[in-house]
Amino acid sequence: MSILKGNGKKIIETIIKVIGICSILPVLGIFAYIIFKGVPAITWSFITEGPKSGMREGGIFPVIVGSILLTIGTIIAAVPFGILTGIYLVEYSNDNWLRRIINLTIVNLAGIPSIVYGLFGMAFFVMALGMGRSLMAGSLTLGIMSLPVIITATRESLLAIPKSMREASLALGATRWETTWKIVLPAALPGILTGIILSVSRAAGETAPIMFTAAAFYLPFLPESLSDQVMALPYHLYVISTQVPNMPESNMMGTLFVLVFITVGFNLLGAYIRNKFRKFR
Known part of the structure; x- marks a missing residue:
C-alpha cells in the first residue's frame, strides 16, 4: 500500500x-x-520621434509619454486612498453593517468591466465636473478602477499580520496609529506592493477607460497640463490596428513590443522593490 x-x-x-x-x-x-x-x-527614431504621414511613419514618443503620465496619475489617485481605506477597514472599523457593505462594494467593483468605468468617467469627470477629455479625467478614472485591487491587497496583507505584534506594541506604550504605521504597515508592505503592481499594470494596458476620458487619436504636441488630452499606447495600438488603412505591420508590432516591455518592466521593478522590503522585515 x-x-x-x-x-x-x-x-x-x-x-x-x-x-x-x-x-x-x-x-x-x-x-x-x-x-x-x-x-x-525598434529604432532610435521610432522611440524619440512623433507620428508622421497619418501615423504610418515616424515614431511613438508622445504615445510613450502619455502612457507614463497616465500611469503616474493613476498611482497618485489610487494608491494613497486605497491603502488608507484598507487600513481603516482592518485597524479602525468595527464589524458592523457599514463595514460589511463596504467590503461587498469593493468585491463588486472588482468585477465591473473596464468599459463601464470608462463610461462612468465620461459621465462624471468629463461631463458633470467639466474636466473634458483630459489627463486628469483619465487618471482619476483609472485610479477608481484600480482601487478595489489595492484595497483588497492592503486588507488581506494587514489581516495576515499576527495580533501578537499589535498587542506587544500597545503593551510597550505605543498608540494605535504608531503601531499601525511603524509595526503593522511595514510588515504588510510586500503584499500591499503586490496589489499595487497588479492594479497599476492592468490600468496601464487598458483601452476602454481612456478612450472615453483622456486619449486622443493624434496630437502634434506633448501634454503641458492636466487639462490636456494625451496619446496612450493601448489606444494608439487600437487605432493603428483598426482605423488606419495600409498601416505597416512593423509599426504595430513595434508599438505592441513597447507596451509589453513597459508593462513587464514595471512588474519586474515592483517585484524587485517588494523583495527588498521583504528582506528587511
Whole structure:
C-alpha cells in the first residue's frame, strides 16, 4: 500500500508539473512572437520621434509619454486612498453593517468591466465636473478602477499580520496609529506592493477607460497640463490596428513590443522593490 501511495503521489506531482508547463507555454509563445516581430521595428527614431504621414511613419514618443503620465496619475489617485481605506477597514472599523457593505462594494467593483468605468468617467469627470477629455479625467478614472485591487491587497496583507505584534506594541506604550504605521504597515508592505503592481499594470494596458476620458487619436504636441488630452499606447495600438488603412505591420508590432516591455518592466521593478522590503522585515 505504501508503494502504491508513493507512486500515486509521484503521478499527481507529474500531472501538476505538466499542467503548469502547458499553462506557461502559450504565454512564452506570445512573448517570443512579440519579440521576434517587434524588436526589428525598434529604432532610435521610432522611440524619440512623433507620428508622421497619418501615423504610418515616424515614431511613438508622445504615445510613450502619455502612457507614463497616465500611469503616474493613476498611482497618485489610487494608491494613497486605497491603502488608507484598507487600513481603516482592518485597524479602525468595527464589524458592523457599514463595514460589511463596504467590503461587498469593493468585491463588486472588482468585477465591473473596464468599459463601464470608462463610461462612468465620461459621465462624471468629463461631463458633470467639466474636466473634458483630459489627463486628469483619465487618471482619476483609472485610479477608481484600480482601487478595489489595492484595497483588497492592503486588507488581506494587514489581516495576515499576527495580533501578537499589535498587542506587544500597545503593551510597550505605543498608540494605535504608531503601531499601525511603524509595526503593522511595514510588515504588510510586500503584499500591499503586490496589489499595487497588479492594479497599476492592468490600468496601464487598458483601452476602454481612456478612450472615453483622456486619449486622443493624434496630437502634434506633448501634454503641458492636466487639462490636456494625451496619446496612450493601448489606444494608439487600437487605432493603428483598426482605423488606419495600409498601416505597416512593423509599426504595430513595434508599438505592441513597447507596451509589453513597459508593462513587464514595471512588474519586474515592483517585484524587485517588494523583495527588498521583504528582506528587511
